[in-house]
Amino acid sequence: RKEVEQDPGPFNVPEGATVAFNCTYSNSASQSFFWYRQDCRKEPKLLMSVYSSGNEDGRFTAQLNRASQYISLLIRDSKLSDSATYLCVVILTGTASKLTFGTGTRLQVTL
Amino acid sequence: DAGVTQSPTHLIKTRGQQVTLRCSPKSGHDTVSWYQQALGQGPQFIFQYYEEEERQRGNFPDRFSGHQFPNYSSELNVNALLLGDSALYLCASSLRGRADTQYFGPGTRLTVL
Numbered sequence: 001r002k003e004v005e006q007d008p009g010p011f012n013v014p015e016g017a018t019v020a021f022n023c024t025y026s027n028s029a030s031q032s033f034f035w036y037r038q039d040c041r042k043e044p045k046l047l048m049s050v051y052s053s054g055n056e057d058g059r060f061t062a063q064l065n066r067a068s069q070y071i072s073l074l075i076r077d078s079k080l081s082d083s084a085t086y087l088c089v090v091i092l093t094g095t096a097s098k099l100t101f102g103t104g105t106r107l108q109v110t111l
Numbered sequence: 112d113a114g115v116t117q118s119p120t121h122l123i124k125t126r127g128q129q130v131t132l133r134c135s136p137k138s139g140h141d142t143v144s145w146y147q148q149a150l151g152q153g154p155q156f157i158f159q160y161y162e163e164e165e166r167q168r169g170n171f172p173d174r175f176s177g178h179q180f181p182n183y184s185s186e187l188n189v190n191a192l193l194l195g196d197s198a199l200y201l202c203a204s205s206l207r208g209r210a211d212t213q214y215f216g217p218g219t220r221l222t223v224l
Contacts, residue, residue: 004153032210043201043215044154087153097142097210098167099203101153 001026006088006102013109017078021105023071023088032091033064035073037084038104044087047073078109113138115204115216123222124192132187132219136204140212143185145177146201148218154201160185161207189221197223 006023013019025033033050048055050062050071061074071088088102116135124130136143142161146154156169160179179185183204189196199220205213 008151034210041199043217045215046211046213049211091210095167097144097205097208097213098156098159098169099144099146099154099210099213100156101146103151103153 002102003027003100004088004090004102006105008103008105010106010108013078013107015078015080015109015111017109018074018076019078019107020075021073021086021088021107023073023102025069025071025088025090027090027092028066028069029093030069030090031093033062033071034089034091034099035060035062035071036087036089036101038087039084044101047086075107078107080109080111083107083109115202115214117200117202117216117219119219120217121220121222123224125224126192126194128192128223129188129190130192130221132189132200132202132221133184134186134202134204134216135184136202137214140204140206140214141183142205142207143179143183144203144205144213145185145187146203146215147171147196148199148201150198157187192223194223197221 035047036044037047038044063072085104087104144159145157148154159167199218202216
């Protein structure tokens with residue numbers, strides 16, 4: 001079983017739609033959680049950290065459910081510029097800044 | 112303030128050859144991590160360096176080795192290249208123990224023929 005699992009998509013949504021991505025992780029010792037965004041043939045960039053209480057950054061909302069070992073990302077009012085691959089990332093306790101990535105979920109926002 | 116830089120941007124090698132990739136961290140960062148990203152996959156952790164020593168290692172064979180220099184820059188060496196080593200190699204720099212400060216370079220795309 002993979003340490004971090006994501007639906008690879010693609011998710012094709014029209015502009016203005018709301019879209020949600022899910023991610024599950026297998027190791028209960030995971031301590032930190034992030035969403036990264038990766039544009040085609042570019043490097044990953046940190047989108048947002050994910051906190052137990054849930055957190056929001058503009059149109060983006062991230063949620064963490066430690067009991068179910070589940071992370072989500074909600075994007076409201078999708079823009080064409082949101083088209084990218086969204087990578088779910090966890091850090092295991094005691095592994096400092098070693099990032100463990102999911103395979104990513106591809107989002108395509110269309111007119 | 113320059114971000115993370117990597118060289119070269121692209122590289123083509125043949126099976127059995129050796130390759131060296133280079134990374135300069137973001138100013139002020141002391142930790143460098145290397146990742147391999149195969150097509151359609153998420154990045155996979157190779158190893159991490161700080162204070163010029165390898166501190167953590169992922170599930171990669173000994174053909175993958177590295178080095179960190181006193182100025183915090185780093186090299187990734189891969190010996191006896193295989194076709195399966197074709198991938199995007201990403202360098203990430205951070206402050207020691209601070210994952211939320213981790214920034215990635217643009218990567219080196221390695222093709223092994």
